[in-house]
Amino acid sequence: MVQEVFDAYSFVFEEELLEEISTVGIIKEFKENERIIEIGDHVTSMPLLISGAIKILREDQDGDELLLYFLERGDTCAMTLSCCLGHTKSEIRAVAELPTKLIMIPIEKMEEWTSKYKSWMNFVFESYHTRLSEMLDTIDTIAFLNMDERLLKYLRDKAKINQNELVQITHQQIAYDLHTSRVVISRLLKKLELKGTIALNRNSIKVIDL
Template sequence: MLEELKEAYGFIFEDELIEEIAQVGSLQRINAGEKIIEIGDYVKMMPLLMEGAIKVMREDKDGDELLLYFLERGDTCAMTLSCCLGQTKSEIRAIAERDTKLIMIPIEKMEEWTSKYKSWRDFVFESYHARLNEMLETIDTIAFMNMDQRLMKYLQDKAKINQNEIIAATHQQIAYDLHTSRVVISRLLKKLEIDGKIKLQRNSIEIMEL
Protein backbone atom coordinates (compact mmCIF):
# COMPACT_ATOMS: atom_id res chain seq x y z
CA MET A 1 0.00 0.00 0.00
CA LEU A 2 2.92 2.35 0.75
CA GLU A 3 4.15 2.34 -2.85
CA GLU A 4 0.63 2.96 -4.19
CA LEU A 5 0.27 5.88 -1.79
CA LYS A 6 3.54 7.38 -2.95
CA GLU A 7 2.44 7.06 -6.56
CA ALA A 8 -0.98 8.67 -5.95
CA TYR A 9 -0.06 11.29 -3.31
CA GLY A 10 3.74 11.55 -3.29
CA PHE A 11 3.60 14.86 -5.16
CA ILE A 12 1.24 16.27 -2.48
CA PHE A 13 2.35 14.82 0.88
CA GLU A 14 5.76 14.49 2.50
CA ASP A 15 7.18 11.00 3.11
CA GLU A 16 6.46 11.10 6.86
CA LEU A 17 2.76 11.76 6.28
CA ILE A 18 2.50 9.07 3.62
CA GLU A 19 4.04 6.57 6.05
CA GLU A 20 1.49 7.55 8.73
CA ILE A 21 -1.37 7.16 6.24
CA ALA A 22 -0.11 3.69 5.37
CA GLN A 23 0.02 2.76 9.07
CA VAL A 24 -3.45 3.95 10.13
CA GLY A 25 -5.44 3.82 6.88
CA SER A 26 -7.62 0.89 5.88
CA LEU A 27 -7.75 -0.16 2.23
CA GLN A 28 -11.20 -0.71 0.69
CA ARG A 29 -12.16 -1.93 -2.78
CA ILE A 30 -15.57 -0.82 -4.06
CA ASN A 31 -17.24 -2.26 -7.16
CA ALA A 32 -18.76 0.05 -9.77
CA GLY A 33 -22.31 1.01 -8.79
CA GLU A 34 -21.86 0.33 -5.06
CA LYS A 35 -22.69 3.02 -2.48
CA ILE A 36 -19.79 4.32 -0.42
CA ILE A 37 -21.63 6.93 1.64
CA GLU A 38 -25.39 7.22 2.09
CA ILE A 39 -27.46 10.27 3.00
CA GLY A 40 -28.08 10.28 6.76
CA ASP A 41 -24.96 8.26 7.64
CA TYR A 42 -22.54 9.47 10.28
CA VAL A 43 -19.18 9.68 8.54
CA LYS A 44 -16.31 8.58 10.80
CA MET A 45 -13.64 7.95 8.17
CA MET A 46 -12.34 10.18 5.40
CA PRO A 47 -11.69 8.59 1.99
CA LEU A 48 -8.57 9.15 -0.08
CA LEU A 49 -9.16 8.00 -3.64
CA MET A 50 -6.35 5.76 -4.90
CA GLU A 51 -7.92 4.41 -8.05
CA GLY A 52 -11.22 4.65 -9.95
CA ALA A 53 -13.88 7.37 -9.77
CA ILE A 54 -16.79 8.37 -7.52
CA LYS A 55 -19.90 10.41 -8.28
CA VAL A 56 -21.36 12.55 -5.51
CA MET A 57 -25.13 13.06 -5.50
CA ARG A 58 -27.60 15.31 -3.68
CA GLU A 59 -31.23 14.35 -3.03
CA ASP A 60 -34.28 16.63 -2.84
CA LYS A 61 -37.28 16.23 -0.53
CA ASP A 62 -39.04 14.05 -3.13
CA GLY A 63 -36.13 11.62 -3.33
CA ASP A 64 -34.92 12.77 -6.76
CA GLU A 65 -31.16 12.91 -7.25
CA LEU A 66 -28.84 15.49 -8.78
CA LEU A 67 -25.20 14.90 -9.69
CA LEU A 68 -22.92 17.41 -7.92
CA TYR A 69 -19.45 16.36 -9.06
CA PHE A 70 -17.05 13.49 -9.74
CA LEU A 71 -13.98 12.52 -7.71
CA GLU A 72 -10.86 11.01 -9.27
CA ARG A 73 -7.54 9.59 -8.10
CA GLY A 74 -5.78 11.98 -5.71
CA ASP A 75 -9.09 13.58 -4.58
CA THR A 76 -11.13 13.54 -1.43
CA CYS A 77 -14.66 14.78 -0.76
CA ALA A 78 -14.92 18.16 0.99
CA MET A 79 -18.47 17.41 2.13
CA THR A 80 -17.18 14.24 3.82
CA LEU A 81 -14.51 16.33 5.53
CA SER A 82 -17.20 18.66 6.89
CA CYS A 83 -19.26 15.76 8.21
CA CYS A 84 -16.22 14.17 9.86
CA LEU A 85 -15.01 17.31 11.57
CA GLY A 86 -18.49 18.48 12.54
CA GLN A 87 -19.67 14.97 13.48
CA THR A 88 -22.88 15.55 11.51
CA LYS A 89 -24.89 13.28 9.24
CA SER A 90 -23.98 13.07 5.57
CA GLU A 91 -26.08 15.17 3.19
CA ILE A 92 -24.65 13.51 0.07
CA ARG A 93 -24.66 10.06 -1.53
CA ALA A 94 -21.36 8.78 -2.93
CA ILE A 95 -21.43 5.96 -5.51
CA ALA A 96 -18.51 4.27 -7.26
CA GLU A 97 -18.62 5.34 -10.91
CA ARG A 98 -16.20 2.51 -11.73
CA ASP A 99 -14.23 -0.05 -9.71
CA THR A 100 -12.58 2.02 -7.01
CA LYS A 101 -9.85 1.68 -4.41
CA LEU A 102 -9.95 3.88 -1.29
CA ILE A 103 -7.88 4.40 1.82
CA MET A 104 -10.09 5.35 4.76
CA ILE A 105 -8.54 7.68 7.34
CA PRO A 106 -9.81 7.81 11.00
CA ILE A 107 -11.31 11.17 11.98
CA GLU A 108 -8.88 11.73 14.89
CA LYS A 109 -5.94 11.61 12.48
CA MET A 110 -7.49 14.28 10.28
CA GLU A 111 -7.42 16.74 13.19
CA GLU A 112 -3.93 15.72 14.31
CA TRP A 113 -2.43 16.06 10.82
CA THR A 114 -3.99 19.50 10.30
CA SER A 115 -1.68 20.93 12.96
CA LYS A 116 1.25 18.56 12.26
CA TYR A 117 1.63 18.71 8.47
CA LYS A 118 1.40 21.81 6.25
CA SER A 119 0.87 19.61 3.19
CA TRP A 120 -2.23 18.09 4.82
CA ARG A 121 -3.66 21.54 5.67
CA ASP A 122 -3.05 22.69 2.12
CA PHE A 123 -4.67 19.52 0.76
CA VAL A 124 -7.80 20.02 2.89
CA PHE A 125 -8.18 23.69 1.94
CA GLU A 126 -7.55 22.99 -1.74
CA SER A 127 -10.12 20.17 -1.64
CA TYR A 128 -12.74 22.56 -0.24
CA HIS A 129 -11.87 25.10 -2.94
CA ALA A 130 -12.00 22.55 -5.77
CA ARG A 131 -15.32 21.05 -4.68
CA LEU A 132 -16.84 24.52 -4.16
CA ASN A 133 -15.86 25.49 -7.69
CA GLU A 134 -17.37 22.26 -9.04
CA MET A 135 -20.64 22.89 -7.20
CA LEU A 136 -20.73 26.47 -8.51
CA GLU A 137 -20.21 25.06 -11.99
CA THR A 138 -23.13 22.68 -11.39
CA ILE A 139 -25.31 25.62 -10.31
CA ASP A 140 -24.25 27.62 -13.39
CA THR A 141 -25.02 24.63 -15.61
CA ILE A 142 -28.54 24.35 -14.17
CA ALA A 143 -29.17 28.09 -14.23
CA PHE A 144 -27.69 29.08 -17.58
CA MET A 145 -27.55 26.02 -19.85
CA ASN A 146 -30.33 24.44 -21.83
CA MET A 147 -31.00 20.80 -21.04
CA ASP A 148 -29.36 19.64 -24.29
CA GLN A 149 -26.19 21.54 -23.33
CA ARG A 150 -26.29 20.09 -19.83
CA LEU A 151 -26.73 16.60 -21.24
CA MET A 152 -23.78 16.96 -23.64
CA LYS A 153 -21.54 18.31 -20.87
CA TYR A 154 -22.60 15.44 -18.60
CA LEU A 155 -21.79 12.86 -21.29
CA GLN A 156 -18.39 14.44 -22.00
CA ASP A 157 -17.52 14.62 -18.29
CA LYS A 158 -18.58 11.02 -17.77
CA ALA A 159 -16.50 9.83 -20.74
CA LYS A 160 -13.42 11.64 -19.41
CA ILE A 161 -13.89 10.26 -15.88
CA ASN A 162 -14.24 6.72 -17.21
CA GLN A 163 -11.46 7.23 -19.79
CA ASN A 164 -13.74 5.74 -22.42
CA GLU A 165 -15.75 7.45 -25.16
CA ILE A 166 -18.39 4.70 -24.87
CA ILE A 167 -20.65 5.22 -21.85
CA ALA A 168 -22.59 2.25 -20.45
CA ALA A 169 -25.76 3.89 -19.13
CA THR A 170 -29.49 3.68 -19.66
CA HIS A 171 -31.60 6.73 -20.46
CA GLN A 172 -33.23 6.36 -17.04
CA GLN A 173 -29.88 6.42 -15.22
CA ILE A 174 -28.91 9.60 -17.03
CA ALA A 175 -32.28 11.15 -16.19
CA TYR A 176 -31.68 10.41 -12.48
CA ASP A 177 -28.28 12.10 -12.56
CA LEU A 178 -29.61 15.19 -14.32
CA HIS A 179 -32.82 15.37 -12.26
CA THR A 180 -35.17 15.14 -15.23
CA SER A 181 -37.40 12.57 -16.95
CA ARG A 182 -36.40 9.63 -19.15
CA VAL A 183 -38.65 10.92 -21.94
CA VAL A 184 -36.75 14.24 -22.06
CA ILE A 185 -33.37 12.47 -22.06
CA SER A 186 -34.39 10.05 -24.82
CA ARG A 187 -35.61 12.92 -27.01
CA LEU A 188 -32.45 14.98 -26.48
CA LEU A 189 -30.15 12.00 -27.05
CA LYS A 190 -31.85 11.40 -30.39
CA LYS A 191 -31.33 15.07 -31.29
CA LEU A 192 -27.63 14.85 -30.34
CA GLU A 193 -27.29 11.76 -32.52
CA ILE A 194 -28.89 13.54 -35.49
CA ASP A 195 -26.42 16.41 -34.92
CA GLY A 196 -23.54 13.91 -35.09
CA LYS A 197 -22.37 14.51 -31.51
CA ILE A 198 -23.11 11.00 -30.22
CA LYS A 199 -23.98 7.55 -31.52
CA LEU A 200 -26.70 5.60 -29.70
CA GLN A 201 -26.22 1.90 -29.06
CA ARG A 202 -28.10 -0.61 -26.92
CA ASN A 203 -27.66 0.57 -23.29
CA SER A 204 -24.57 2.57 -24.26
CA ILE A 205 -23.68 5.86 -25.93
CA GLU A 206 -20.58 6.66 -27.97
CA ILE A 207 -19.37 10.24 -27.64
CA MET A 208 -18.20 11.64 -30.97
CA GLU A 209 -17.22 15.09 -29.61
CA LEU A 210 -14.99 15.04 -26.51
Protein backbone atom coordinates in the same frame (compact mmCIF):
# COMPACT_ATOMS: atom_id res chain seq x y z
CA MET B 1 -0.67 -0.68 0.20
CA VAL B 2 2.26 1.65 0.85
CA GLN B 3 3.20 1.80 -2.82
CA GLU B 4 -0.39 2.52 -3.89
CA VAL B 5 -0.60 5.43 -1.48
CA PHE B 6 2.76 6.79 -2.67
CA ASP B 7 1.70 6.46 -6.32
CA ALA B 8 -1.56 8.35 -5.76
CA TYR B 9 -0.39 11.05 -3.33
CA SER B 10 3.39 11.48 -3.56
CA PHE B 11 2.86 14.71 -5.53
CA VAL B 12 0.81 16.12 -2.62
CA PHE B 13 2.29 14.85 0.67
CA GLU B 14 5.80 14.45 2.08
CA GLU B 15 7.20 10.97 2.70
CA GLU B 16 6.65 11.07 6.49
CA LEU B 17 2.95 11.83 6.07
CA LEU B 18 2.58 9.19 3.35
CA GLU B 19 4.03 6.61 5.73
CA GLU B 20 1.58 7.68 8.45
CA ILE B 21 -1.32 7.41 6.01
CA SER B 22 -0.21 3.90 5.07
CA THR B 23 0.08 2.92 8.74
CA VAL B 24 -3.23 4.22 10.12
CA GLY B 25 -5.40 4.09 7.00
CA ILE B 26 -7.82 1.27 6.25
CA ILE B 27 -8.18 0.09 2.66
CA LYS B 28 -11.71 -0.40 1.32
CA GLU B 29 -12.74 -1.53 -2.15
CA PHE B 30 -16.07 -0.98 -3.90
CA LYS B 31 -17.61 -2.42 -7.04
CA GLU B 32 -18.98 -0.24 -9.84
CA ASN B 33 -22.32 1.35 -8.81
CA GLU B 34 -21.85 0.30 -5.16
CA ARG B 35 -22.85 2.92 -2.60
CA ILE B 36 -19.95 4.14 -0.49
CA ILE B 37 -21.64 6.77 1.68
CA GLU B 38 -25.38 7.13 2.15
CA ILE B 39 -27.36 10.23 3.09
CA GLY B 40 -27.81 10.24 6.87
CA ASP B 41 -24.71 8.13 7.59
CA HIS B 42 -22.45 9.10 10.47
CA VAL B 43 -19.06 9.74 8.85
CA THR B 44 -16.14 8.85 11.12
CA SER B 45 -13.31 8.68 8.61
CA MET B 46 -12.13 10.60 5.57
CA PRO B 47 -11.68 8.81 2.23
CA LEU B 48 -8.61 9.30 0.04
CA LEU B 49 -9.15 7.96 -3.47
CA ILE B 50 -6.38 5.57 -4.58
CA SER B 51 -7.98 4.32 -7.80
CA GLY B 52 -11.29 4.44 -9.64
CA ALA B 53 -13.86 7.24 -9.57
CA ILE B 54 -16.80 8.31 -7.41
CA LYS B 55 -19.87 10.39 -8.17
CA ILE B 56 -21.32 12.62 -5.45
CA LEU B 57 -25.10 13.09 -5.44
CA ARG B 58 -27.70 15.11 -3.55
CA GLU B 59 -31.32 14.09 -3.03
CA ASP B 60 -34.43 16.27 -2.89
CA GLN B 61 -37.53 15.78 -0.73
CA ASP B 62 -39.10 13.56 -3.39
CA GLY B 63 -36.09 11.23 -3.45
CA ASP B 64 -34.82 12.44 -6.83
CA GLU B 65 -31.04 12.67 -7.23
CA LEU B 66 -28.84 15.40 -8.66
CA LEU B 67 -25.21 14.83 -9.64
CA LEU B 68 -22.89 17.36 -7.96
CA TYR B 69 -19.41 16.30 -9.09
CA PHE B 70 -17.00 13.42 -9.67
CA LEU B 71 -13.95 12.43 -7.62
CA GLU B 72 -10.86 10.84 -9.17
CA ARG B 73 -7.57 9.38 -7.97
CA GLY B 74 -5.78 11.78 -5.62
CA ASP B 75 -9.04 13.47 -4.54
CA THR B 76 -11.14 13.56 -1.41
CA CYS B 77 -14.68 14.80 -0.77
CA ALA B 78 -14.97 18.20 0.92
CA MET B 79 -18.50 17.45 2.08
CA THR B 80 -17.23 14.33 3.84
CA LEU B 81 -14.52 16.46 5.44
CA SER B 82 -17.18 18.81 6.79
CA CYS B 83 -19.17 15.92 8.24
CA CYS B 84 -16.08 14.47 9.94
CA LEU B 85 -14.90 17.74 11.45
CA GLY B 86 -18.39 18.88 12.39
CA HIS B 87 -19.50 15.44 13.66
CA THR B 88 -22.65 15.68 11.54
CA LYS B 89 -24.53 13.20 9.36
CA SER B 90 -23.79 12.94 5.65
CA GLU B 91 -25.88 15.12 3.35
CA ILE B 92 -24.61 13.46 0.17
CA ARG B 93 -24.62 10.02 -1.45
CA ALA B 94 -21.31 8.70 -2.81
CA VAL B 95 -21.46 5.97 -5.46
CA ALA B 96 -18.57 4.18 -7.17
CA GLU B 97 -18.52 5.22 -10.83
CA LEU B 98 -15.83 2.59 -11.50
CA PRO B 99 -14.33 -0.21 -9.39
CA THR B 100 -12.81 1.94 -6.66
CA LYS B 101 -10.20 1.64 -3.92
CA LEU B 102 -10.09 4.05 -0.98
CA ILE B 103 -7.93 4.47 2.09
CA MET B 104 -9.98 5.67 5.06
CA ILE B 105 -8.33 8.08 7.50
CA PRO B 106 -9.61 8.21 11.13
CA ILE B 107 -11.08 11.57 12.14
CA GLU B 108 -8.60 12.08 14.99
CA LYS B 109 -5.69 11.91 12.52
CA MET B 110 -7.30 14.53 10.29
CA GLU B 111 -7.22 17.02 13.15
CA GLU B 112 -3.71 16.06 14.26
CA TRP B 113 -2.23 16.32 10.76
CA THR B 114 -3.75 19.77 10.17
CA SER B 115 -1.33 21.24 12.72
CA LYS B 116 1.51 18.77 12.10
CA TYR B 117 1.81 18.86 8.30
CA LYS B 118 1.46 21.96 6.15
CA SER B 119 0.92 19.77 3.07
CA TRP B 120 -2.13 18.17 4.73
CA MET B 121 -3.62 21.55 5.65
CA ASN B 122 -3.05 22.79 2.09
CA PHE B 123 -4.64 19.62 0.69
CA VAL B 124 -7.75 20.08 2.85
CA PHE B 125 -8.16 23.76 1.88
CA GLU B 126 -7.52 23.01 -1.80
CA SER B 127 -10.10 20.20 -1.68
CA TYR B 128 -12.69 22.60 -0.26
CA HIS B 129 -11.88 25.15 -2.97
CA THR B 130 -12.01 22.60 -5.81
CA ARG B 131 -15.27 21.00 -4.70
CA LEU B 132 -16.88 24.43 -4.15
CA SER B 133 -15.88 25.45 -7.67
CA GLU B 134 -17.38 22.23 -9.05
CA MET B 135 -20.64 22.77 -7.17
CA LEU B 136 -20.83 26.35 -8.45
CA ASP B 137 -20.25 24.97 -11.94
CA THR B 138 -23.14 22.56 -11.37
CA ILE B 139 -25.37 25.45 -10.27
CA ASP B 140 -24.36 27.48 -13.33
CA THR B 141 -25.08 24.51 -15.55
CA ILE B 142 -28.58 24.11 -14.12
CA ALA B 143 -29.31 27.85 -14.17
CA PHE B 144 -27.84 28.89 -17.50
CA LEU B 145 -27.57 25.91 -19.86
CA ASN B 146 -30.36 24.33 -21.85
CA MET B 147 -31.05 20.69 -21.06
CA ASP B 148 -29.38 19.50 -24.27
CA GLU B 149 -26.22 21.44 -23.31
CA ARG B 150 -26.35 19.96 -19.78
CA LEU B 151 -26.73 16.51 -21.28
CA LEU B 152 -23.75 16.89 -23.59
CA LYS B 153 -21.59 18.23 -20.74
CA TYR B 154 -22.64 15.29 -18.58
CA LEU B 155 -21.69 12.78 -21.29
CA ARG B 156 -18.34 14.46 -21.90
CA ASP B 157 -17.59 14.41 -18.16
CA LYS B 158 -18.51 10.71 -17.95
CA ALA B 159 -16.33 9.88 -20.95
CA LYS B 160 -13.35 11.72 -19.46
CA ILE B 161 -13.77 10.11 -16.02
CA ASN B 162 -13.97 6.65 -17.59
CA GLN B 163 -11.23 7.48 -20.12
CA ASN B 164 -13.44 5.97 -22.77
CA GLU B 165 -15.52 7.70 -25.46
CA LEU B 166 -18.06 4.87 -25.14
CA VAL B 167 -20.27 5.58 -22.09
CA GLN B 168 -22.08 2.49 -20.80
CA ILE B 169 -25.33 3.87 -19.40
CA THR B 170 -29.10 3.73 -19.81
CA HIS B 171 -31.37 6.66 -20.65
CA GLN B 172 -33.07 6.17 -17.28
CA GLN B 173 -29.81 6.48 -15.34
CA ILE B 174 -28.97 9.72 -17.14
CA ALA B 175 -32.44 11.01 -16.27
CA TYR B 176 -31.83 10.22 -12.58
CA ASP B 177 -28.46 12.01 -12.56
CA LEU B 178 -29.79 15.09 -14.36
CA HIS B 179 -33.05 15.21 -12.41
CA THR B 180 -35.35 14.93 -15.39
CA SER B 181 -37.46 12.29 -17.18
CA ARG B 182 -36.33 9.42 -19.40
CA VAL B 183 -38.58 10.67 -22.21
CA VAL B 184 -36.82 14.05 -22.24
CA ILE B 185 -33.38 12.41 -22.22
CA SER B 186 -34.27 10.03 -25.06
CA ARG B 187 -35.54 12.92 -27.18
CA LEU B 188 -32.44 15.05 -26.54
CA LEU B 189 -30.07 12.14 -27.19
CA LYS B 190 -31.70 11.63 -30.58
CA LYS B 191 -31.30 15.35 -31.27
CA LEU B 192 -27.58 15.19 -30.37
CA GLU B 193 -27.16 12.12 -32.58
CA LEU B 194 -28.70 13.93 -35.54
CA LYS B 195 -26.17 16.73 -34.98
CA GLY B 196 -23.36 14.16 -35.17
CA THR B 197 -22.22 14.88 -31.60
CA ILE B 198 -22.92 11.37 -30.28
CA ALA B 199 -23.78 7.91 -31.61
CA LEU B 200 -26.45 5.87 -29.84
CA ASN B 201 -26.08 2.14 -29.20
CA ARG B 202 -27.99 -0.27 -26.95
CA ASN B 203 -27.26 0.78 -23.33
CA SER B 204 -24.23 2.80 -24.43
CA ILE B 205 -23.46 6.15 -26.04
CA LYS B 206 -20.38 7.06 -28.06
CA VAL B 207 -19.29 10.64 -27.45
CA ILE B 208 -17.91 11.81 -30.80
CA ASP B 209 -17.39 15.47 -29.93
CA LEU B 210 -15.21 15.43 -26.81
